[in-house]
Amino acid sequence: MAALTPRTAELASLSRSGLYRAAQARRLERVARGIYLPADATPADWDMIEAATRRPDGTICLISALAHHDLTDEIPAALDVAIPRGSRIPATDAAIAWHSFDRATFELGRELMPIAGTDQVIGIYSPERSITDAFRLRGAIGYEIARDALREWLRRGGKPAHLIATATRIPRAKAPIMNALEVLT
Incomplete structure (x- = not known):
């Protein structure tokens, strides 16, 4: 089941006050401010649910995406979520690090992933794209993370041509990736 908010509760034939009464009666569990799940719902990642509910266009990026693809051993302190530059950054209760990415390249390499235990999806x-962003933002997340992710991706059979094609479309990414590929291959 998708998360319920006061706005979506009305679509499910539940008034706002009925939503709050159900939460007080423990039939709904509060995920975050204004976001609820049925109490008997399958366990799920509440941070992802909150990010997907607050920003349906949000996309898991950087270290969180690298960790999801098993390209790093780093454990992100917060869920890294990209939103289009100029968008309002929502107030959240969860450990979410919001990043603003250029609108022109925002959809590049974006896929939808189901959130386990719910009917919701998140980008x-x-x-x-994750490796490209790691090299592009290596000053913020660390060069070693980007290099190690690239090394693991190549070890698994990643095709450098695919990576270069992505890096060519992202500003400030192609040169450091080409240098790293030259050293690693």
Whole structure:
């Protein structure tokens, strides 16, 4: 089941006050401010649910995406979520790090991933896009993370041509990736 909010509760034939009464009666469990799940719902990642509910266009990126694709051993302190630059960053209760990405390249490498235990989906960047962003933002997340992710991706049979095609479309990414590929291959 998708998360219920005061707005979506009305679509499910439940008034706002009925939503709050159900939460007080423990038939609904509060995920975050204004977001509820049925108490008997399958366990799910509440941070992802909150991110997908607050920003349906949000996309898991950087270290969180690399970790999802098993390209890093780093454990992100917060869920890294990209939103289009200029969008309002929502107030959240969860450990979510919001990142603003250029609107022109926002959809590049974006895929939809189901959130386990719910009917909801959230965007996630492909391994190639995640590596490209790691190199592009290496000053913020660390060069070693980007290099190690690239090394693991190549070890698994990743095609450098696919990575270069992605990096060519993202500003400030192609040169450092080409340098790293030259050293690693």
